[in-house]
Ligand SMILES: [Zn+2]
């Protein structure tokens with residue numbers, strides 16, 4: 232991102248002034264991309280869409296883009312004495328509490344405005360677990376986030392021509408735990424864009440392992456094919472390390488059906504738990520407790536049989552002939568046709 236200069240803008244309600252940067256250009260090279268459409272903020276400043284006035288007596292919300300511009304400054308004129316003490320917005324980012332407040336005050340006049348603000352709110356809630364997937368929403372945050380997701384889904388009506396909208400719908404279904412709807416929404420999407428394909432693949436793979444947290448697209452969703460060196464039968468599994476699941480998903484084999492399935496290998500620690508508050512999570516000032524403990528006797532998620540065993544192809548005998556060993560033969564990304572079938 233390059234800064235081409237600065238501008239002085241004014242709150243339309245109380246005329247308090249702010250200094251904000253003018254962006255010359257920005258690229259997404261090296262940026263972190265996420266399944267909820269968020270791109271790390273130092274590259275693309277979504278934040279100036281809405282500002283809460285710092286003036287306590289005012290406190291109104293206004294749009295940075297629509298605010299009156301009082302002056303424009305050159306790149307090297309940041310310290311211009313006239314506006315030396317003006318609050319600099321820099322990488323200003325409105326927080327979830329303020330966005331909720333703006334929505335309550337009926338800041339949005341149209342459906343499209345509400346979609347923008349609620350998408351920002353989605354990003355703010357997801358920020359709580361975005362950079363540290365071992366964290367969880369508190370029950371309060373979860374309730375708030377789910378309410379926002381529900382409202383967004385109602386606003387984002389189905390429009391198959393609009394792939395970004397359909398992808399966001401799929402992601403919202405995934406984040407609220409409707410994994411089947413998520414996969415259904417992804418089916419039939421077509422794209423030539425490598426970036427969109429990456430997002431489809433990631434949302435799909437996380438839905439497949441029933442993970443509802445926001446996910447980093449740069450961590451690939453790669454599948455691996457193993458082949459038995461004796462009977463030559465092969466098996467395709469997700470590379471679970473790459474799916475960075477908070478519940479540490481594992482493959483298990485149901486002994487009765489000789490079938491492989493995925494399930495979380497851990498569950499929430501019911502003891503010695505405490506909730507981190509919003510700021511503790513956001514600023515990483517307190518470590519989470521040991522959230523998860525190992526599950527014992529994971530039942531088959533198909534026939535419910537308790538007779539299951541961990542399935543790690545690289546470490547065990549072939550499940551078909553019971554004597555051969557598996558060797559990886561192929562790594563590949565999820566393809567669109569896998570999602571469609
Ligand atoms: Zn104001």
Ligand SMILES: [Zn+2]
Pocket residue numbers: 459460461462463464549550551552553554555556
């Ligand atoms: Zn075999």
Ligand SMILES: [Zn+2]
Pocket residue numbers: 485486487488490531532533534535536
């Ligand atoms: Zn079974």
